[in-house]
Amino acid sequence: MLDNIPQIPVAEWIDDGVDNITDWFSFIFNPIQDGFGWLLDTSAEYLAMVPPFIIIILVALIAFFLSGKKFGLAAFSIVGLIFIHNQELWEQLMFTFTLVFYASLISVIVGIPFGILMSKSNIAQNIITPVLDFMQTMPAFVYLIPAVAFFGIGMVPGVFASFVFATPPVVRFTNLGIRQVSDELVEASDAFGTTGSQKLFKVELPMAKTTIMAGVNQTVMLSLSMVVIASMIGAPGLGRDVLSALQRAEAGTGFVAGFGIVILAIIIDRFTQSLNKGK
Amino acid sequence: MPIKVENLSKIFGKKTKEATRLLDEGYSKEDILEKTGCTVGVNRATFEVEEGEVFVIMGLSGSGKSTLVRLLNRLIEPTEGSVEIDGQNLATMNKEDLREIRRTKMSMVFQRFALFPFRSVRENAEFGLEIQGMEKEERSQKAEEALELVGLGGYVEQLPSQLSGGMQQRVGLARALANDPEVLLMDEAFSALDPLIRKDMQDELLDLQEKMQKTIVFITHDLDEALRIGDRIALMKDGSIVQIGSPEEILTNPANDYVEKFVEDVDRSKVLTAEHIMKRPETVDYDKHGPRVALERMREQGLSSIFVTDRSRNLKGYVTADEARQARESGIEKLSEIMKTEVPTVDKDTQIQDIFNIIHDSPVPVAVTEDGKLRGIIVRGAVIAALADGNEVDADDA
Ligand SMILES: Nc1ncnc2c1ncn2[C@@H]1O[C@H](COP(=O)(O)OP(=O)(O)OP(=O)(O)O)[C@@H](O)[C@H]1O
Ligand SMILES: [Mg+2]
Secondary structure, three states, rough: OOOOOOOOOOHHHHHHHHHHHHHHHHHHHHHHHHHHHHHHHHHHHHHHOOOOHHHHHHHHHHHHHOOOOOHHHHHHHHHHHHHHHOOHHHHHHHHHHHHHHHHHHHHHHHHHHHHHHHOOOHHHHHHHHHHHHHHOOHHHHHHHHHHHHHOOOOOOOOOOHHHHHHHHHHHHHHHHHHHHHHHHHHHHHHHHHOOOOHHHHHHHHHHHHHHHHHHHHHHHHHHHHHHHHHHHOOOOOOOHHHHHHHHHHOOOHHHHHHHHHHHHHHHHHHHHHHHHHHH | EEEEEEEEEEEEEOOOHHHHHHOOOOOHHHHHHHHHHOOEEEEEEEEEEEOOOEEEEEEEOOHHHHHHHHHHHHOOOOOOEEEEEEEEOOOOOOOOHHHHHHHHOOEEEEOOOOOOOOHHHHHHHHHHHHHOOHHHHHHHHHHHHHHHOOOOOHOOOOOOHHHHHHHHHHHHHHHHHHHOOEEEEEEEEOOOHHHHHHHHHHHHHHHHHHHOOEEEEEEEEOHHHHHHHHEEEEEEOOOOOEHHHHHHHHHHHHHHHHHHHHOOOOOOOHOOOOOHOEEOOEEEOOOOOOHHHHHHHHHOOOOOOEEEOOOOOOOEEEHHHHHHHHHHOOOOHHHHHEEEEEOOEEEEOOHHHHHHHHHHHOOOOOEEEEEOOOEEEOOOHHHHHHHHHHHHHHHHHH
């Protein structure tokens, strides 16, 4: 019985959709690909030109002050970064960092307003929540395909795929953080005659800050994981070393590049977390 | 007339039309909930609050007090009725006008303080002024004045979490006062405080009120509090106001069984303890002072005897004016030689009836002590007055 239903050509539809979007919006995609691609390349190259020891010292200093003048994180950063340099992965690290930086920056800039929208309107919440679920559960690799169609290969499609995959947490946490602000504080704000935006900026966002920062932390970590995957579509960085090690079945180089990613992940994670604890 | 409320209702739920109709037909809050799923929050409240008056709204939990007070500044949208402030109807005005009223004419103090934890005490007190767009310098100054007024002048830089509950609520009060509103809405503002601090805050509110003459709508579920601070009291039950009157009227003339029940527990002699009626003691120091000082103090204060303590306020005894005079004439220098050591004492939790029995045949006031230290004195008049209050209520109950 079931065999009698002809196969629905969903895949073809999506193919057509992606093709059409690529065509229609090429006037947007192409400049983005060029302009943003140039920005990414230049940033990474300039970063790679800075003498490594300066970056290492800077990172260590920031770590020291962010963690409340404790030495642990600073020491870890120094040792970890020297290790990466020693393994001749420094330039790759700079590229990976650049990608993560821009990808999470875009995620946060777009994600927070959506989170605010969601917190203010139940209708928006009901529409956006399933979209976020979809974005997060779809295997990350799948995003690479339309990303390539839209933006060719290289860093830009990597940032795009990462944006799709990593934005949901910051949206969700912003929504959650604002909705968690106690009724009494919201009432207090209203009772003093705040406008909507006064309430948002003077009460809700400051109250939700910790929660939003937890979302930012997750978003950054997800975009790091995505940036590694993005090496499959030609994004440079540590991920590319992992990928080529995989293709050549070289466990050693694979792990070394993997360590580099782990070190970067730990440093970024502790940095974003202590931003939260600060003040 | 600062506040005039007419037929003000709030029905929570979807079928408010049907619920209103059922209310008209005389159905109870419970029936309406069962039939329509709607909760009657406030049912046709009508009252007026005079300028400079402390208007207390009292009732059991769920009787609609919080809803009513939030209808006054429209934190809750009314289902029906009107709220007039200075002749403007709040219930129908547009958003901008409403904001203006909230910014300038009425402020609210909350049960659990509702301070902004990330703002310092000063920044909290500034909040209302900041919202109005006042310049930083001017609003800081006004906020500090308000904080000074509630006795927190030295804490402006602290965060709310660094303060005790009583102090936090002072910040809440200062935040409300900084706007210099005509009307203060206080929803169980002191209920979260422990009893002693609560009493202090009541006193302080009364002091402030004497100076400022605001119109205050004060919510409480505590009759004692209502009696202490209210010029008039409105009693609520199931969303309706069942009686409005002065404390005296409410106590002596309960409108119905519900009010009577509420009032019944206030047999003052059972509730009040030594602590409530004691006064600050006038004393002389055993080691430092002689009969001359004792006499001088008694003369200043118009006393016929005075208590004697040591340096750390441990009660030692008392001397009478007659004996001090004789001692002075015969050149005795030490109080210990003329002092009587048999002092009637009670502790601060002794109930008034028991104090009455002690003070009845005592020549001197009763001393209130705690671990041997003198805390206060009770004079006979205070006991009798307290007992008389209680008996009046009892007589009406019978
Ligand atoms: N947002 C709401 N939605 C539905 N019902 C509500 C809502 N707020 C209050 N109620 C109901 O309205 C009635 C009055 O509540 P209200 O909070 O005004 O009572 P209260 O006298 O302040 O009580 P308490 O002393 O416990 O604070 C209660 O039956 C309550 O369940
Ligand atoms: Mg209440």
